[in-house]
Amino acid sequence: MLRIQHQAAGRAPTVTPTVDNFRAQDVYYPDQPLVRWKSVVMGQMIKPAVLASGPLDICIVGRGAGAVAAMTEFNEIARNNPSATFNVTNFNYDSEVEEDPETTLVTYSGKYGRIFTVKPGPNYQEIGCMRFPSIALLTWNYIGKAYPNGGGVALTRFPNPGRVPTQFLFRDMNVVFEIDDTGTGVAIAGMNDAQQVQNFATMEAVKNGVINYMLTQVVDSTYSRSVGYFTTILVGNAGQAPTILGMSDVQVLQVWKEWDSFLKDYDVPLIDIVQDAIEQLINAGTIQITATRDRSYYIELFGRYGFGTGGFRALNNVTFNEIARLLIWNYSDEYLFPGNTGTSASTNTDFPSRLIQGLDIIQRTETIGKVLFIGRQAGNAKLVVVRYDKATDAIATSTHDYVIVATSHHAAQRILEPFAGMQAGEQIPAGSTLRFEVKGGILTYTTTEALLHPFDLQKGGSGNLYAALKNMHMMRTTKYFTDLPTAEFNTFAPVNPLGTKRVKMVLSDTDLAATYCLDGQLGTTNVLASYAWGDEATNEASRLRGLSAYAGSAQDATLRWRHAQDANRFAQVNNGDTVQEFWVSNMLANATQSTGYMYDWSADQDGRGGFKLDWASETAFSNALYDHYRTSVLSAEASTQPKQRLFVAGDSMSHHGGWLEGAFMTAVTAVAGVMRSQYGGTVFSLEGERLFATTSGPRHHRR
Numbered sequence: 108m109l110r111i112q113h114q115a116a117g118r119a120p121t122v123t124p125t126v127d128n129f130r131a132q133d134v135y136y137p138d139q140p141l142v143r144w145k146s147v148v149m150g151q152m153i154k155p156a157v158l159a160s161g162p163l164d165i166c167i168v169g170r171g172a173g174a175v176a177a178m179t180e181f182n183e184i185a186r187n188n189p190s191a192t193f194n195v196t197n198f199n200y201d202s203e204v205e206e207d208p209e210t211t212l213v214t215y216s217g218k219y220g221r222i223f224t225v226k227p228g229p230n231y232q233e234i235g236c237m238r239f240p241s242i243a244l245l246t247w248n249y250i251g252k253a254y255p256n257g258g259g260v261a262l263t264r265f266p267n268p269g270r271v272p273t274q275f276l277f278r279d280m281n282v283v284f285e286i287d288d289t290g291t292g293v294a295i296a297g298m299n300d301a302q303q304v305q306n307f308a309t310m311e312a313v314k315n316g317v318i319n320y321m322l323t324q325v326v327d328s329t330y331s332r333s334v335g336y337f338t339t340i341l342v343g344n345a346g347q348a349p350t351i352l353g354m355s356d357v358q359v360l361q362v363w364k365e366w367d368s369f370l371k372d373y374d375v376p377l378i379d380i381v382q383d384a385i386e387q388l389i390n391a392g393t394i395q396i397t398a399t400r401d402r403s404y405y406i407e408l409f410g411r412y413g414f415g416t417g418g419f420r421a422l423n424n425v426t427f428n429e430i431a432r433l434l435i436w437n438y439s440d441e442y443l444f445p446g447n448t449g450t451s452a453s454t455n456t457d458f459p460s461r462l463i464q465g466l467d468i469i470q471r472t473e474t475i476g477k478v479l480f481i482g483r484q485a486g487n488a489k490l491v492v493v494r495y496d497k498a499t500d501a502i503a504t505s506t507h508d509y510v511i512v513a514t515s516h517h518a519a520q521r522i523l524e525p526f527a528g529m530q531a532g533e534q535i536p537a538g539s540t541l542r543f544e545v546k547g548g549i550l551t552y553t554t555t556e557a558l559l560h561p562f563d564l565q566k567g568g569s570g571n572l573y574a575a576l577k578n579m580h581m582m583r584t585t586k587y588f589t590d591l592p593t594a595e596f597n598t599f600a601p602v603n604p605l606g607t608k609r610v611k612m613v614l615s616d617t618d619l620a621a622t623y624c625l626d627g628q629l630g631t632t633n634v635l636a637s638y639a640w641g642d643e644a645t646n647e648a649s650r651l652r653g654l655s656a657y658a659g660s661a662q663d664a665t666l667r668w669r670h671a672q673d674a675n676r677f678a679q680v681n682n683g684d685t686v687q688e689f690w691v692s693n694m695l696a697n698a699t700q701s702t703g704y705m706y707d708w709s710a711d712q713d714g715r716g717g718f719k720l721d722w723a724s725e726t727a728f729s730n731a732l733y734d735h736y737r738t739s740v741l742s743a744e745a746s747t748q749p750k751q752r753l754f755v756a757g758d759s760m761s762h763h764g765g766w767l768e769g770a771f772m773t774a775v776t777a778v779a780g781v782m783r784s785q786y787g788g789t790v791f792s793l794e795g796e797r798l799f800a801t802t803s804g805p806r807h808h809r810r
C-alpha cells in the first residue's frame with residue numbers, strides 16, 4: 108500500500124501507459140527471481156493438453172482478489188487442457204455484509220474482499236483499491252483479461268501527491284507543490300513565499316537524502332549488496348533493461364542468496380534506518396539543527412513527505428525489508444482502469460465481477476457460507492469443509508480433493524484454530540464436539556470421523572503457517588469521503604494567480620493525514636477528506652458508532668465537524684492580525700453536504716485491518732506464508748507422507764501486503780501447488796517448473 112517516489116532508480120525503458128504495454132514487461136521479484144511471471148500467469152504454468160482426464164474437486168474459500176484469480180487460473184488451465192474437468196466450489200461470506208442492518212451500501216455486489224466500492228451519491232467512493240502501479244505485472248495481466256477491449260487505450264494516471272497541485276502542511280511548513288513534466292518536484296509559482304520555497308528545498312533534500320541512503324548505503328554484512336544493486340538487477344535503472352535478462356541461472360541463484368542474506372540483516376525497524384540517514388544528512392551539512400528543528404523534526408518530516416500518502420508515523424516499527432521491496436519496485440507510477448478518466452465514474456468492483464463472468468470452462472458453484480473448519484480425513488486424506496450455510500441457517504459439510512483458503516488472515520486463522528498445538532499425525536477423534544461463533548450465537552458440530560490437521564503433515568498443527576497467521580501485523584486504516592458541488596469546492600481550494608492550478612490534494616500532520624479532491628460526476632467534487640493509517644486511523648475509529656458513518660446521518664455530520672476541527676489547527680494569520688480558518692476546515696464545516704461515507708478496516712470483522720505490513724522480526728513468518736505452497740509440496744514429495752491438499756492465497760499471504768499484486772501472485776502459486784500435488788512436476792511448462800525452484804536451483808537452465 109505504501110507509495111514511495113524516487114528518481115535514483117526507476118523502471119526499465121518507459122513505455123506508453125497501456126494495459127498491453129504494462130502486462131508485457133519483464134518484471135522480476137526478489138523473493139522468487141527465477142520466475143518469469145508473465146510466462147506462467149493465465150494458465151501458462153501447465154503445458155497444453157497434458158492433464159489426465161477425470162474430474163478434480165476444488166474448494167476455494169473467499170471472494171477477494173486471490174480467490175477470483177485462483178478460479179481464473181483453473182479456468183485458463185482447463186481451456187488449454189480439454190481432458191481436464193475442474194469442479195470448483197466457491198464458499199464466500201462477508202461478515203460486514205451480513206451485519207449491516209442500516210444500509211444497503213455494504214453488499215455482496217459491492218465488496219470483493221478488500222476490493223470495495225460504494226456509491227452513496229453521484230460518485231463511486233473507493234474504500235479498497237484505488238490505484239494500480241505500472242510495474243504490477245500480474246495485476247495488469249488480470250486487468251487485461253477483465254477488459255479485453257481496453258489493452259491499447261491510454262490509461263489515466265492516478266492523482267498522487269504532486270501529480271496534482273498538492274499542499275503540504277507540517278509544523279512550520281505550508282508549501283504548495285507539483286511534479287513537473289520532467290518528474291521533478293517544484294514549488295508552484297505564486298502560491299509560496301520565499302520562506303516556503305526554501306522549505307520545499309528542505310523537504311526535497313530530506314526525502315532524496317534518506318531514500319538515497321536506503322538505496323545505496325544500507326548493505327548486508329555478507330555480500331555488501333544494497334537495495335540499489337537489487338534494483339539494477341531486477342528492475343533496471345531508468346532507461347535501462349534489468350540486468351537479470353542477461354544472467355544465467357547460476358548467477359540468478361546467487362542474487363537470490365544475496366537477497367536472503369539482506370533480509371536476514373535488515374529485519375529491523377524502519378525508524379532505525381531513517382535515524383541513521385538523518386544523522387548522516389546533519390553531519391554532511393545538508394540540513395541544520397536549530398531551536399525549532401531538531402532530529403525528531405526531520406525524522407517526522409521524512410515520514411510525512413518522503414513516503415507520501417498515508418505512510419507517516421505508522422511505519423516506524425515496520426521492518427525495513429518491506430520498504431526495501433517497495434524501493435526496488437518504485438510503485439509511484441500508478442494508473443486507473445481502462446476507461447476510467449479519474450472522474451469517480453467507474454467502480455473497482457467491476458473488475459472482479461468481469462473476471463467471474465469470464466469463468467466459462469470450469470464447473471463453478473458459488474455458495475454464501477462461512478467456512479468454520481477444515482480437516483483432513485484420516486482414511487483417504489481428502490479435506491472435509493465445515494461451514495455455516497446462509498441459505499439453510501445451519502451447519503453444512505462437504506468433501507473436496509483440494510482447498511485454497513483465499514481469505515483474510517483472521518478468517519484463515521479462525522479456520523485452523525482448532526488444530527493449534529497438535530502434533531504431526533495427531534487426530535481429532537470421531538464424535539468430538541466443535542463450537543463456532545456465528546452471528547453472535549454458538550453453533551456446534553460433532554465430527555463423524557477422525558480428522559487430521561489439513562495444512563502440513565510434516566510439521567503438525569503448531570507449524571510455521573499457523574504461527575505466521577497468529578503473528579501477522581495488519582495496518583489499521585480508515586477512509587472518509589464526502590461530496591460537494593464543484594462550484595463550492597472552487598470557492599474554498601487555493602488557486603495560483605493565473606487561475607490554472609488549484610490545490611487538489613493536502614498532506615498534513617493532523618488526523619486527516621491525506622486529503623484527495625477528485626473530479627466527480629454531475630458537477631460535484633468527490634473529496635476523500637481523510638485517508639489515515641495506524642494511530643490516526645484509531646483516532647478516527649473512535650468517532651464511529653460501529654463500522655461506518657452513512658450519508659446524511661447525524662454521525663456523518665459529526666464526522667465532518669470533527670475533521671474540520673482537526674484541519675483547523677492550520678488556521679492562518681491574514682494581514683498580520685486576522686485569523687483565517689484553513690480552507691479544508693472551512694470547506695468541511697460550511698460547504699453544502701450531500702453525501703458522506705466512512706469505513707474503518709480495523710472494524711471489518713474478517714479483515715481486522717486494511718493491509719499487512721510486517722513489523723520487525725516478522726520476516727520469517729511472512730516467508731512461511733509465501734513459501735508454503737512450495738515447501739509443503741516438495742516436502743511431501745520427498746517423504747512417504749500424503750500429498751499436500753490445502754494452500755493459502757491473498758495479499759496478506761504474500762510479500763506485497765496491500766497490493767493486488769500479492770493476492771494475484773499467491774493465487775498463481777496456490778494453483779501451482781494443487782497442480783503439482785495432483786499431477787506431478789512433468790505437466791509444468793519450463794517456466795512453470797521455476798515456481799518450485801529453491802536457492803539450490805531449478806531443474807532446467809535458463810533459455
